[in-house]
Amino acid sequence: MTAPLKHSxxxxVDVALGDRAYDIVIGRDVLQSLGERVAALRPGARAAIVTDRNVADHWxxxxxxxxxxxxxxTSHFTVEEGEGSKSYAGLQQVSEALIAxxxxxxxxxxxxxGGVVGDLAGFSAAILRRGVDYVQxxxxxLAQVDSSVxxxxxxxxxxxxxxxxxFHQxxxxxxxxxxxxxxxxRQFRAGYAEVVKYGLLGDEAFFTxxxxxxxxxxxxxxxxEHAIATSCRAKAAIVVRDEREAGERALLNLGHTFGHALEAATGFSDRLFHGEGVSIGMVLAAELSAHLGMIAETEAARISNHLAAVGLPTHLQDIAGFAQEGLADADALMALMAQDKKVKRGxxxxxxxxxxxxxxxxPNVEPSVVRDFLKRRLERRAPAG
Structure with missing residues (x-):
């Protein structure tokens, strides 16, 4: 697999969902074409832009x-940066602004x-007047390769x-x-974890x-651009086959069962960005797979080594404030994982x-096995300094 030698x-990338199909347009400086593309899609429509303060300053x-x-x-509404805006209060603010x-x-x-704005604005659009179209x-x-698609x-x-x-496309x-x-x-690195995910879950050549x-x-x-397009094609193919996560789409949650629990344990704060949680989660998934005899320990190490090479956290002890209550407790992490959307009948x-x-x-890994595995990982010594 080779990348193009220059920007083109x-x-x-087509997301082929029948009458709800849409394009993912990827390239340098394509933002200037937004108006032309929106006008072609929805002639005569008005647009409300939802953004955050930092993005607003730039774009x-x-x-x-x-x-x-x-x-x-156009009109626009600005939310605060960070996961704190992805809340009931944030949803109310955005929804009321769109109505106003x-x-x-x-x-x-x-x-x-980013992903926070995309999730929040998309959900507001899904429930406003029982469904309004939206553009990502x-x-x-992270948003370009994952959450926007x-x-x-x-x-x-x-x-x-x-x-x-x-679900609202x-x-x-x-x-x-x-x-x-x-x-x-740091944010770019966090997004890169999701790029790596696509290679790990189904494309070893891409990972190489x-x-x-x-x-x-x-x-x-x-x-x-090549990495983003490859990631989007991989996700689009899975979404088309399993839009509502009845089966195969669950593969896109590689690293997320652990990662979401770690995000919750750190209070959805900047102590741990989503992609950083996914990075640690993918390493834990690889090490658990090795523990269960599914892969060799050398393969788990290969995954960890690449993520570490780009500066991503790979161990629980890499998280800021690791010793705080709830993060170094295997039972507490198990309780948080029990709230995961992928839990079925407990x-x-x-x-x-x-x-x-x-x-x-x-779907049938024994909880006691996972708890013991986490306890051993939590016993690792934190890095010096």
Whole structure:
């Protein structure tokens, strides 16, 4: 697998969901085409932009200008950054703002931001007037390769991640890779964990390519578009086959059962970004797979080594404030995992490995085995310094 040698025309990935099909447009500086694309999709529609304060400082004016050039009237509403906005209070604020802006069923909501904004704005659109169309304009790597695609929208409950929500597909996803140039390095790394996930769950050749080309992805070279497009194609293919996670789509939760529990344990705070939790979760999934005899320990080490090489956390002890109550307690983590959306009749479902590049759904792992496994991982010594 090789990446193109230079930036090229936008890459279009089709999410083939029949009369709800939509395009993912990927490329450098494609944001300027937003107005033209929206006008073609929904002639005469007005648009309400939902964004956060940091994204607004960088990209709101250019987004408004593109829409205005196409004759599209806009309003906007700004939320606070971070997972704290993905709450009942945040949902109420956005929903009331959309009603006040008189957004009607034939209008559009535009989610301009990362995964938090996309989930919150998408869920607000799903329930506003019983369903309004929306467009995803993801501004983080994580959102571009994962949360903006597939129609999952929602908010967090104090009891767990993404427990309140709806499936509501966007009508367009516009992933401008140039906006990632303003992303803090830690956030970019967190998004990269989701890129790695696609190689690990079903494409060993892609994972091998990432091992060789990750520096160019981080530097903003043409490998970045290639990695994003490959990730989006992988997700789109799974979403088309299993839109509502009745089966295969659960594979996309590789690392998430552990990761969501860790996010909850850290209070959905900047102590642990979502992608960082997924990174640790994928390593734990690999090590649990090795513990169960499903893969060799060398394969688990290969996964951990690559994530560590780009600066991602790979062990529980890497989390800031690791010793705080609830994070170093296997029973507390098990209780948080029991709230996971993939729990069925009280049984945890894990995504584990048959090999690097081959993940499987494992619905019957004994809780006692997982608890003992976590206890051993928690006994590792924290790194010095």
């Amino acid at each position: 025309d936008p890459i279009i 709101l004016e250019k987004t408004q200008a593109s829409l205005a050039a196409a004759g599209i009237a 802006a008189r957004i009607e069923r034939n209008d559009l909501v535009i989610a301009l931001g 304009v993801p501004t983080t790597l 597939g129609g999952k929208t929602g908010i967090n409950s104090p009891q767990g991640k993404n427990l309140i929500g709806a 966007p009508v367009l996803v516009l992933a401008d890779t140039a906006v990632l140039d303003t992303l803090p390095q 390519w990432l091992e060789a080309n990750h520096a160019d992805i981080f530097a903003g070279g043409a490998a970045r 049984r945890l479902t894990f995504i584990l490995f048959k090999a690097v590049g081959s993940a499987v759904i494992a």
